[in-house]
Amino acid sequence: MTISAQVKQTLxxxxxxxxxxxxxxxxxxxxxxxxxxSSNSQKIAIIIKDLEKRLSVLEFEEPQYKGF
Amino acid sequence: MPEWLNILLRSTGLxxxxxxxxxxxxxxxxxxxxxxxxxxGIAIGVIAAAISLNLxxxxxxxxxxxxxxxxFPALIYLLSIKYKAVRDIVQGKETVLINHGKVLEDKLxxxxxxxxxxxxQLRKKNVFNFADVEFAVLEPTGEVSALLKKDKQxxxxxxxGLNVGQESVPQTVxxxxxxxxxxxxxxxxxxxxxxxELEKVGVAPENVFIAQVDxxxxxxxxxxxxxxxxxxxxxxxxxFATLKKCQADCELYALGTKQPEAKEMYGKxxxxxxxxxxxxxxxxxx
Numbered sequence: 001m002t003i004s005a006q007v008k009q010t011l012x013x014x015x016x017x018x019x020x021x022x023x024x025x026x027x028x029x030x031x032x033x034x035x036x037x038s039s040n041s042q043k044i045a046i047i048i049k050d051l052e053k054r055l056s057v058l059e060f061e062e063p064q065y066k067g068f
Numbered sequence: 069m070p071e072w073l074n075i076l077l078r079s080t081g082l083x084x085x086x087x088x089x090x091x092x093x094x095x096x097x098x099x100x101x102x103x104x105x106x107x108x109g110i111a112i113g114v115i116a117a118a119i120s121l122n123l124x125x126x127x128x129x130x131x132x133x134x135x136x137x138x139x140f141p142a143l144i145y146l147l148s149i150k151y152k153a154v155r156d157i158v159q160g161k162e163t164v165l166i167n168h169g170k171v172l173e174d175k176l177x178x179x180x181x182x183x184x185x186x187x188x189q190l191r192k193k194n195v196f197n198f199a200d201v202e203f204a205v206l207e208p209t210g211e212v213s214a215l216l217k218k219d220k221q222x223x224x225x226x227x228x229g230l231n232v233g234q235e236s237v238p239q240t241v242x243x244x245x246x247x248x249x250x251x252x253x254x255x256x257x258x259x260x261x262x263x264x265e266l267e268k269v270g271v272a273p274e275n276v277f278i279a280q281v282d283x284x285x286x287x288x289x290x291x292x293x294x295x296x297x298x299x300x301x302x303x304x305x306x307x308f309a310t311l312k313k314c315q316a317d318c319e320l321y322a323l324g325t326k327q328p329e330a331k332e333m334y335g336k337x338x339x340x341x342x343x344x345x346x347x348x349x350x351x352x353x354x
Contacts, residue, residue, distance in 0.1 A: 003324065010317040013310045020307040021348075027256065027285030030236055033351055040344045047318075047337045054330055 002065050004058040011051050018044045071122070078127075079120040082134075086116045089138035093145060102159050102208050108141045159208045166204035169217065179206050190214055233351035235283045242279035245292070255281055262287075269298055308345070308352040315341035 018041050025037035059066045090112065101109070115137060119130035148155040163179045165172060165186060176186060187198065189212035195201055204214040225232045239251035247259060265287045266273055278290045286301035315338050322334035 003321070006317070007321065010314050010321075013317075014314050017307050017310045017314070020303055024284040024303075024307075024351075030283065033233060033283070036347060036351060040348055043340055043344050047340055050333050050337055054333060057330070 002062065004055060004062060004065050007051060007055050007058065011048060011055065014044055014048050014051070018048065075120065075122055078122065082116050082120045085131075086112065086134070086138075089134065092138055092142045103210075104141075104158055104160075108137060111137045162208060163206040164203070165206050165212065166198070166201050166214070169199065169202055171198065181206065186212065231350040238280040238282045238288070240278065240280050241287075242273070242276045244278075245274055245276060247273065251281075255285070257281065257285070271296070271298065304352045308348065311341065311345050311348070315345060 021037050021041040021044070025034045025041065093108075112134065115130060115134045118124050119127065119134065124130035144154065144158050148158050163175050165175055165179070165181070171183075171186070176183070186204075190196075190198060190201065190204065193212065193214050195214055195216065200216050200220040201214045202217045204212055206212055221227075239255050241248055241252050241255075241257075241262060247262065249259070252258060252262065262279075263273065266276065266289075269287075269289065271289060271291060275291050275293055275296075276289055277292050280288045282288065284304065286303055288301065289298045291298060318334050318338035318341060322331050322338060325331050325334065
């Protein structure tokens with residue numbers, strides 16, 4: 001597996017986690033728990049953005065592995 | 069009127085009358101009877117029995133006694149809610165039996181308790197060593213409540229300094245195969261959501277005996293058909309494990325790359341992720 005494929009996998013996992021946290025925070029009742037969940041999901045969103053940027057660099061360097 | 073008919077009529081009438089009169093006294097829990105409750109209860113019972121068996125010749129006399137024995141307690145209970153002095157007389161005060169870990173012998177005598185009684189009451193509370201007790205009190209109902217010494221108290225999340233997640237009451241959404249709409253809407257969910265969740269685990273709604281939704285919206289099921297194994301909801305654990313994996317991945321990439329800015333980005337991401345993990349651990353794991 002190339003690095004870009006690995007990063008893609010991590011990216012996908014992070015997106016899944018972010019989605020789970022969002023569902024939890026939308027269905028939860030306790031405001032404190034909700035806040036923790038949504039703030040952490042925002043933090044993960046920042047990381048996702050960083051990784052996506054890095055991924056585009058990787059794909060530019062190794063165009064033969066572009067796409068899924 | 070034959071005697072049997074008389075007794076039948078009296079008994080039926082008194083049964084209904086006592087039922088109504090006892091309602092007047094209110095619904096204090098019968099499991100926590102004080103001595104006074106016991107006395108009034110027995111008195112009412114005996115009077116009712118005596119009247120219905122025709123032991124009281126004059127019906128009116130019997131009824132007066134019955135009304136007095138139910139009316140007075142009702143009145144006194146009302147007063148005792150209002151005034152503490154009345155409460156202390158009627159229900160009695162609690163007696164401190166052990167204070168600062170020392171048994172108070174004179175109080176024990178006052179409460180007519182033998183040391184054996186005290187020990188046996190403590191044993192009922194799972195306290196076998198009286199030295200473990202910091203404070204014990206004899207309740208007006210005759211039960212002993214004990215506060216253990218701090219180091220003998222059961223371990224809690226707080227004493228271990230553990231941070232635990234907030235969780236509210238789970239809502240029961242299916243009972244005996246019937247979908248309960250009110251708890252569902254209280255969680256902000258609907259029938260369609262429930263059907264989707266059941267489809268996810270591959271269970272027909274008719275087959276569900278009990279279903280509960282916890283505070284983050286995970287569904288716990290018990291089926292009529294006990295041969296079927298239902299998967300336990302693992303969304304929380306899975307999310308946590310995935311987070312940890314992603315953090316490890318980022319660290320790995322940081323070590324692998326030769327570009328300084330990429331290294332820095334991965335390092336930062338891994339640091340943020342470890343913070344996220346730390347913050348979410350109480351919510352997702354505990």
